[in-house]
Amino acid sequence: MSEAVKLSSYFLNLYAVPVAVVSSLILATGLFVFLQQKRSPTNCSFFFLCLCIGFWLYGISAVYCSRDPEIALRWYRWVTFLGVAHIAPMVYLFSVQWLKLYENQKRWVKGSFVLAALFYFTSVTTPFGIVKMREHFWGFYPEYGVAGRVFLVFFFASFLAAFLNFFSALRKEADSLRKRQIGLITVAFLISVTGSVDYLPKISSWELYPFGYLCVLSWILMVAYSIVRYRMMDIETVIHKTIMWSIVSSVFTIPLILFSYFGKETLIDLQPISFTGIVIGLVILFGVYARYVQPAIDHLFQRRRWDLLRAYERFTDELVHLRDLGELTGHIVQTIKGIFYVQEMSLLLSKDEKGGFDCVKSVPEGTRLHVERSTAFFSWLERNDVLVVREYLELDPKYELIKDEARKYFESANGQLCLPLVVSGRLLGVINIGQKANLKPFGAAETNFLSDLRRTAAIALSNSLRSIQMQENLRRWNVELEKKVEERTKELKETQAQLVQAEKLASIGTLAGGIAHEINNPLTAVLTNAQMLKMSGEVEDKESLDLIEEGAKRCKTIIEKLMKYARKTVEVERFQEVDVNKVVETVCNFLEYQLKQENIEVIAAPSKVGPVSGIANELEQVLTNLILNSRDAIRDSGRKGRVEIKTDQQNGFVNVTISDNGVGIKKETLSRIFDPFYTTKDVGKGTGLGLTICAAIVEKHKGNISAASEEGRGASFTIQFLATKGEPLSGKNNEEEDLSCRR
Amino acid sequence: MKKKILVVDDEELLTRTFARLLEKRNYEVLVASRAEDALIMAEEENFDLILCDIRMPGRNGVETIRDIRALRERDGKSPVPVIFLTGFADGALEEEAQALKPIAYVFKPFDTVKLLELVESAVPIT
Secondary structure, three states: OHHHHOHHHEOOOOOHHHHHHHHHHHHHHHHHHHHHOOOOHHHHHHHHHHHHHHHHHHHHHHHHHEOOHHHHHHHHHHHHHHHHHHHHHHHHHHHHHHOOOHHHHHHHHHHHHHHHHHHHHHHHHOOOOEEEEEEEOOEEEEEEOHHHHHHHHHHHHHHHHHHHHHHHHHHHOOOHHHHHHHHHHHHHHHHHHHHHHHHHHHHOOOOOOOOHHHHHHHHHHHHHHHHHHOOOOOHHHHHHHHHHHHHHHHHHHHHHHHHHHHOHHHHHHOOHHHHHHHHHHHHHHHHHHHHHHHHHHHHHHOHHHHHHHHHHHHHHHHHOOOOOHHHHHHHHHHHHHHHHOEOOEEEEEOOOOOOOEEEEEEEOOOOOOEEOOOOHHHHHHHHHOOOEEHHHHOOOHHHHHHHHHHHHHHHHHOOOEEEEEEEOOEEEEEEEEOOEOOOOOOOHHHHHHHHHHHHHHHHHHHHHHHHHHHHHHHHHHHHHHHHHHHHHHHHHHHHHHHHHHHHHHHHHHHHHHHHHHHHHHHHHHHHHHHHHHHHHOOOOOHHHHHHHHHHHHHHHHHHHHHHHHOOOOOOOOOOEEEOHHHHHHHHHHHHHHHHHHOOEEEEEEOOOOOOEEEOHHHHHHHHHHHHHHHHHHHHHHOOOEEEEEEEEEEOOEEEEEEEEOOOOOOHHHHOOOOOOOOOOOOOOOOOOOHHHHHHHHHHHOOOEEEEEEEOOOEEEEEEEEEEOOOOOOOOOOHHHHHHHHOO | OOOEEEEEOOOHHHHHHHHHHHHHOOOEEEEEOOHHHHHHHHHHOOOOEEEEEOOOOOOOHHHHHHHHHHHHHHOOOOOOOEEEEEOOOOHHHHHHHHHOOOOEEEEOOOOHHHHHHHHHHHOOOO
16 A cells, blocks of 8 residues: 555656646536536536546546556556446436426436446456456556456446437427537437447457546546537637647647657757757747737637727727717617628617617518517516527526516527626616528637627717717706796786786876866865855855756765775775674665665675674775675666675685676676776766775775676676684574564 | 854865855854864854864864964963864874864765754754
């Protein structure tokens, strides 16, 4: 045992080197795949498979390098066979995991592992598994015993089971992409089976170099590719670059090694100067290779990627000059179409925050497509902001939740790729890309390019949309502003008209007041002298004196009214708290008799109202005036009359409404009824000052008077005063007074 | 001896009317159309009653009466009774006028009979 750990027990066997290198490669690949998705059972079982292969190949390298057959045998039994024994059940497990058959075949899987363990145990403890080491030109190689031959049956049986699994899955699979993937793995298996040529020298004395590890390498790479390709990794580039590098490097290194091996005696005999010259020449050659040849090869291989980079630069350069949305979308679509030769494409945009998405540009033109913002797939795109490839929907668990929605969407859009355009967490739109003209799938470099392109495109589109939005806002604000200006102008004109009217009325008032004052003194002289003559009895024609007196008295009334209108009241009264209901009651009592004579019913309907600040006499005058106007209107209508006086309080205002069923007021007259000297009554019957004075009094009380009428059916006047207190003053007990007023 | 009444008004139509009316009732009537004239007259004569207009050009009726009373007080005479006459109401001025305790505050045009009653009750004819 101690011999096994001594370095002198080993020598550098060149045949062991490629085996060890391949072993390292396979282990690295296994680890790489495992790290892509640590939790996936497929990836895990693949990793363990690679680990077993690692044991096998590292073990065999150690066997090749051993000087002593005993040590070689020990290496093989303990290490190499540990790997070899478990490769078959691992392959079987991998097939089961990959095809999701574990639940159905788990007993077989477990059984195969138990058997593998048993074989391993047998090989370690007994000589029936591996009998002894035979020496071949490539080094020591084992000879299998009885148990070893039985093991081979188990080995092939396991492989067959795995192969059958793949084959039946391949036949059943409907999805073209998945079928392609399984197909690739099945082919890889067929290749790997050729690796079992390694067993031939183990069971016979045939001098066949065990090159199986090369088959296994290609198989592992193919499986890894198949797994990773559909996980969007750039493994293609890695594999291609590695292969290219190995080939190109061998072009230089192999002749160099051959030269140094066969010409070593010539080299030793060389003069130091010549030797130095050759070394310098080689160094320069290597420098040239590293500086120019390798990058050129890289570039040749990576040309596609380089082209994409150039295309991306051109795209962004041109983007800067485009403002118009139509040009911008056209540029995006044309760029993608020009690079990938896609047959179908559509660009969907949402014009506002909440609306759905509509197709704005497409190849071929005229595609109609509308998608609501609320669809699950689009919400998912907005949240995740990732490019989605249709092929991966079935394979990648991250699409599990939206798989069905997304599949439907891809069908409706007829696309292979979906590029969400997201800016600041908001989905602006989506670019759908259909199949390429050559029907090839999109490579990792291409999807990366598209992912970069979509970000730039999204920002450009966002800016363009924002500018459109701003223009639209500006236009709308302009329209609103114009409308407002128009409204204000109209209001201003109305106010101006009212002002002019008020001014006119005020001038008339002032004028009338002045005239009244001027006339007052002469009129006093006329009246006093007439009365004086009457008293003296000196004049015989007493009737003439009476007429003079009556005329003068009527003038006196007119003057008093005019003065009131001009607010030069003849009597001075103080503002006091007045109960409007009391005013109504007084007026009703005063007029009841007169109106009853004319067959007119007066109905007072007071309700609880607060006090108002005013002059009771004046308010009585207003009410009297309005009721008498009603009487005149009813008299003209010739029907049975009815005058209703209501009071109520709303929002701090006390309202008094007087309505009648008289002839009403003509529409064209209604606006002029409060003008001074405007009357519809016969000459000599009305002064045209009654309502003018009412309005003046109400205005003095800081109140408001308004009239409404339906011609032929009656009129109603509403007077509104500001209540001095919020709470109504008079209450229920008014009901009785109400009844007393009812005639 | 006739009772003397002073009529103060800027309106000649009225002073003449008052003069006729009161003279017929056997009063001696003196007329002033300006506050200054009234003051001079009141200083010279001893009036039993003054009928005074409130609103006049220059000094108004209330000021005029106040001046006359002040003059009489200086001379140790009793304040003369007054009846104010006015064409229209003026709150502030009316308050001042009422402070002078007039016999009446009469609005023009007035009822002649009622006015005569007022005058006669204030200055009975001897």
